[in-house]
Each structure stands twice: as structure tokens, then as C-alpha cells.
């Protein structure tokens with residue numbers, strides 16, 4: 121199958137431009153940037169806490185296309201995609217869920233910084249050597265003082281001084297390089313996770329709350345990031361590990377008899393103390409949660425202050441806040457108690473170790489088996505070992521948190537819910553961009569995490585007979601043919617059952633029907649947010665699945681009841697109609713004028729540069745709607761869907777918006793959904809959707825004459841007006 125797609129993988133100098141293409145911004149990017157590696161790996165990796173595996177095969181770069189031109193004439197050698205008509209995958213095609221974050225991936229990302237890693241290893245050895253050597257020289261210092269060592273004092277002090285000077289230098293180089301490496305790794309991970317979220321199927325966003333998804337990017341990924349930044353200090357992570365190993369070795373060299381007893385004692389007591397401390401982590405967390413709950417309540421109260429006032433809810437809000445403040449207080453008291461015990465427990469570990477050392481070592485010093493200096497070094501190493509072991513246990517505790525976070529990310533994002541048609545289109549478009557742009561490199565220079573070769577195989581093959589989707593959509597009808605559909609989260613409830621509807625090219629079709637009949641569902645299918653379970657959607661007779669979703673998105677404009685604006689300026693919101701283009705101010709103004717929006721925009725404080733606020737909240741509903749229409753005008757898509765576009769407006773705004781909609785609809789294949797039947801009477805055809813099918817179809821007068829459900833709906837609405 122993969123090889124069947126290769127006739128379309130053109131060499132850079134053999135790119136053909138399909139005739140009759142109107143969208144120059146696509147044409148100018150016909151040539152794909154050379155795709156670099158997709159994390160080639162040499163072996164599989166497994167870790168017991170969360171199963172991580174990557175195979176060489178799944179990350180092979182060999183099948184990634186080097187260049188691609190869509191819209192080419194069919195190639196008889198290219199086989200049809202091995203795809204069932206319902207869009208599901210056959211057994212052969214099924215892709216096993218793979219973990220998004222894996223050891224293999226981390227390793228590959230780390231290996232990009234080989235030089236820095238080498239510097240880190242060397243400086244780590246350097247600072248540990250300095251730290252541990254100082255203690256030996258401190259012991260020698262005492263031996264010189266007691267006269268057992270015939271060496272001038274300045275020579276030892278000189279060495280100690282040099283070590284004191286070198287240690288911070290090594291530390292700075294180690295910390296800076298570790299941080300740089302990890303920040304770069306995290307940058308790529310963050311970008312890839314964001315991308316992976318963006319290409320999930322629509323049901324993914326039905327299933328998970330926005331907060332959960334943001335949590336993956338912020339707190340979960342944050343704890344992965346913190347594992348390095350918070351474990352880079354002297355008593356944590358690699359430094360603690362190297363100090364434990366180094367100290368134990370030195371102790372054995374200094375006194376092979378004393379070292380095992382002291383070593384075992386210090387390590388055991390330190391581990392016990394550290395483990396005890398870890399068990400108190402939930403108390404710290406509970407305190408944090410209590411604080412968050414209290415501040416959430418305050419935030420909700422103030423953000424809904426008008427609702428609180430209108431219901432006289434101040435007392436309730438106060439009492440609830442009081443409850444939360446009390447919970448915060450009691451968790452704070454508990455936390456204080458645990459903090460004090462924690463504080464003392466480390467001291468207990470040190471005191472026990474020192475007492476043992478003094479008993480055993482003191483006897484040896486008295487017997488002349490050990491010098492005072494060596495005894496002093498032992499005391500120093502007792503402290504080092506205690507803190508290092510505790511630091512190490514803390515690092516392991518943090519690692520557990522990281523594994524849990526990674527597992528959460530993997531469990532949500534490693535399923536097979538990727539919208540492949542979208543993923544493929546995005547991959548292709550990203551690769552067409554100039555590679556020197558930093559923000560794009562994040563997504564391509566490392567290759568995507570997605571297994572793109574099977575997507576390429578499928579879509580390359582499927583696209584072989586597709587001509588330019590724009591010209592098809594401008595010239596052909598859009599048909600829903602025997603469409604069956606259930607929402608993935610409610611597979612038992614059939615919303616559409618064998619629906620047939622033709623949207624004639626360049627004309628207006630109105631879709632009416634009772635609430636819950638499935639009108640908006642048809643919009644979602646036409647926009648390809650979801651795919652039919654059975655049946656086809658075609659444009660000019662071509663199955664729309666032949667086009668990747670980025671291409672399809674360019675030919676469909678949707679204006680709905682509550683248009684969502686981004687919290688940028690008015691001008692930028694209009695320019696979003698062509699998100700990949702540099703839209704000129706003149707084009708933006710022309711679109712705004714056609715949408716009856718120019719007058720109100722220039723009366724805003726900063727005109728086209730005025731910020732619209734979160735979700736356009738600083739504008740009225742009618743103003744938002746006209747900006748959305750200007751955006752759609754700029755997009756200039758051949759298929760237009762108006763889903764209750766004027767229903768939330770008052771009469772004056774509706775007139776203005778309706779004017780601009782009339783302008784927008786001209787010459788486009790339009791589907792209008794409206795509850796107010798008076799607004800759709802002029803449509804070329806009216807389709808009545810009921811029980812998942814189109815039950816009546818005709819002009820307003822034909823349907824009235826039929827005296828069916830449409831006629832009775834019209835009657836009901838007239839009665840309501842009278």
C-alpha cells in the first residue's frame with residue numbers, strides 16, 4: 121500500500137502544477153520541504169510504571185513523502201485505499217495505540233544535545249569531586265593542627281580554597297546546561313502535545329473538558345518540566361546520586377571496618393526519614409487544594425456578581441466562603457504540625473548517625489587506629505550522606521509524580537482518536553512552509569510524533585482522482601446520500617437514518633424542522649467535524665473523504681448563532697478568514713463594508729485595531745455577527761452554512777445582518793437553518809428534517825400546498841404572532 125502511493129511523491133524538480141487552480145496560496149507552496157527524521161529508534165523501551173514502547177518500524181522516516189502535489193490526474197497504478205465505505209479502518213489498517221511520551225522519544229530528544237550532555241556529565245563529576253574532596257582536606261587540616269601530619273597548613277588550605285573556587289563554577293555550568301537541554305526537550309514535547317490535541321476527532325472534545333486538556337499542558341507537563349528544574353540542586357537528583365556513590369566509596373577507603381556499619385546506618389535512617397516525609401505529601405497537597413477551592417469560590421462569586429445580586433445570594437456566598445476558609449485554616453494547622461515533625465526528623469537522622477560514629481570512631485581514635493582528621497572527615501561525610509540520601513528519595517518521589525503525569529497524558533492522547541484526514545492535511549501544509557521559521561520547526565524539524573506513513577498511503581492513494589476541491593465546490597452540487605449517523609459518545613441513538621438531501625450549486629436550501637430533529641448535526645457532517653457512519657457526502661459527485669480536511673475547510677464557511685471571535689483586534693478577527701495569508705488592510709475593509717460592519721468598526725476607539733475582548737465580549741451580538749460575516753466574505757468559500765445566524769438578534773440588528781448575509785449568499789451553495797420560518801420563505805428549496813430524514817422538500821408555496829408538517833409549523837408560528 122505504501123509503495124502504491126509513491127507515484128505521487130514527486131522529486132523536488134518534478135513538481136507539476138494542476139491546471140485550473142484558483143488558490144495561488146496553495147500553489148506557491150506546492151513543493152514540500154524535505155521532511156526530516158521521525159525519531160528513528162534502535163530498540164523498544166519499556167518502563168514498569170507506565171508501559172512505554174516505540175519501535176523502529178513505527179518511527180521509520182523511510183515512508184515519509186518528500187514532495188506532494190494534490191489534484192493530479194489519476195494514476196492507474198495507484199490502488200484504491202483499503203478503506204471501508206463507513207470510514208472505519210479494516211483489521212489490517214488498525215493502528216495500535218502508541219504512547220505519545222515514551223522513553224524512546226525522550227532519549228531521542230535528549231540525544232539532540234550530545235555536546236551539552238557531555239558537558240553536564242563532566243561538570244557533574246567536577247562538582248561532586250570538589251564537594252567530596254573538601255571533606256578529606258578538612259580532615260587533613262585537623263591532622264596538621266594535631267601534629268600528626270607533617271605538612272604546611274597553607275598547602276591544605278590552598279587546595280581547599282581551589283576546590284571552593286571550582287565547585288561553584290562547575291555547578292553553574294552543570295545547572296545552566298541541564299536547564300537548557302530540558303527546556304528545549306520540553307518545548308518540543310509541549311508543541312507536539314498541543315498538535316496532537318488539535319488533530320483529535322471532534323468526539324474527543326465532547327469527551328474531555330477544556331480544563332482537563334489544559335491541565336495536561338500546564339500541570340502535568342509542568343511536573344515533567346519540574347523534575348529537572350527542581351532536582352538540579354546539590355542535594356537532589358543526579359548530584360545527590362553521585363554524592364551518595366562517591367561518599368560510600370570514600371568511606372570504604374578511609375576505614376573499611378567503620379564504613380559498612382556507618383554507611384548502612386546512615387542510609388537506612390535517612391531513607392526511613394525521607395519515606396516518612398513523603399507520606400506527608402498529601403497533607404501539603406490538601407492544603408493547596410483547600411486554598412484553590414477557596415479562591416475558586418471567590419473568583420466565581422465576583423465573576424457572577426450580577427447574578428448573585430439579582431438573587432440576593434450574598435449571604436449564601438459568604439457562608440460558603442466561610443466554610444472553605446475554615447477548611448483552609450484547619451489544613452494549615454495540620455500542615456504546620458507536620459512541617460515541624462519533618463524539620464526535626466532530619467536532625468534525628470543526623471544525631472543518630474553522629475552518636476554512632478562518635479561511639480565507634482571515638483574508640484578507634486583512642487586506640488590509635490584512626491586519626492582525628494579521618495574522624496573529622498567521617499563526620500562531614502555523615503552530613504553529606506544524610507542529605508544526599510534524603511534528596512535522592514525525594515527525587516524518586518518526584519519521579520513517581522512525573523510517571524503519573526505522563527501516564528495521564530498518554531492515556532488521554534495515545535488512543536486512536538486522531539482525525540487522520542485532518543492530521544494528514546496539517547502535516548502536508550506544515551511541511552509546505554518555509555522551514556527557517558522557528559515556530560514551524562517545532563513541528564517539523566523533529567518529524568511529528570504521528571505515524572504519518574499509513575496516513576500518506578491512505579490519502580495519497582485516495583486523492584489520486586481528486587481535482588481541485590475549490591473548483592468542484594464552485595461548480596457542483598453537494599449531496600448527502602443515504603446518510604446514517606449517531607454521535608460517537610451516544611452510539612445507540614440514531615440521529616440521522618438514511619437522510620438524502622441535495623444542495624444545488626449556487627442556490628439556497630433552507631433546513632427546517634422540530635427541535636432535536638438533527639439540523640445542526642447535518643451542519644456538523646457537512647463541515648466534516650464528524651463523518652457519517654453509513655452513506656456518503658459528495659461534492660460534484662466526488663466523495664468528500666477524498667479531500668483532506670484542511671482543503672475541505674477552505675471550501676465551507678459556517679456562520680452560526682453565537683460566532684466565536686478571538687481575543688485579538690477586529691481586523692485580525694476578519695483576517696482569520698484566511699488564516700495562512702497576509703491579508704491586506706484594503707481586503708479587510710472591503711469585507712467589512714460588504715458585511716455592513718465598516719461604519720461601526722471605525723466608530724470604535726481604535727477602529728480596526730480595537731481589541732474585541734474574550735470571545736468578542738466587548739462587542740454586541742449584532743456586531744460580532746457582522747464581523748463573522750466579514751470573515752466569511754473574506755474567506756470566499758463556495759459552500760456557505762448559516763445556522764440560526766440571525767436568531768439571537770433584535771429586529772434592527774437582524775435587518776443589518778440579513779442585508780450582509782444576502783450579500784454573502786450570492787452565488788454560493790447555501791444551507792440556511794432557521795427556526796423563524798418567515799426568514800426562509802425565499803429559499804430556492806425548503807427541506808423539512810424530521811426523525812433523521814428529509815420528509816418534505818419543495819418551495820415555500822409547494823410545501824404549504826402539501827398541507828404537511830411544514831404547513832402546520834408555519835401555521836403554529838403565525839398563531840404565535842397573532
Ligand SMILES: Nc1ncnc2c1ncn2[C@@H]1O[C@H](COP(=O)(O)OP(=O)(O)OP(=O)(O)O)[C@@H](O)[C@H]1O
Pocket residue numbers: 326607609610615633634635636637638639640641642
Ligand atoms: N455532541 C453530541 N453528542 C451527542 N449527542 C448530541 C451531540 N450534539 C447533539 N446531540 C443530540 O443530537 C440530537 C440532534 O441535535 P441537533 O442539534 O442536530 O438538533 P437540531 O435539529 O439542530 O435542534 P435545534 O433546532 O434545537 O437546534 C439531539 O437529540 C441532541 O441531543
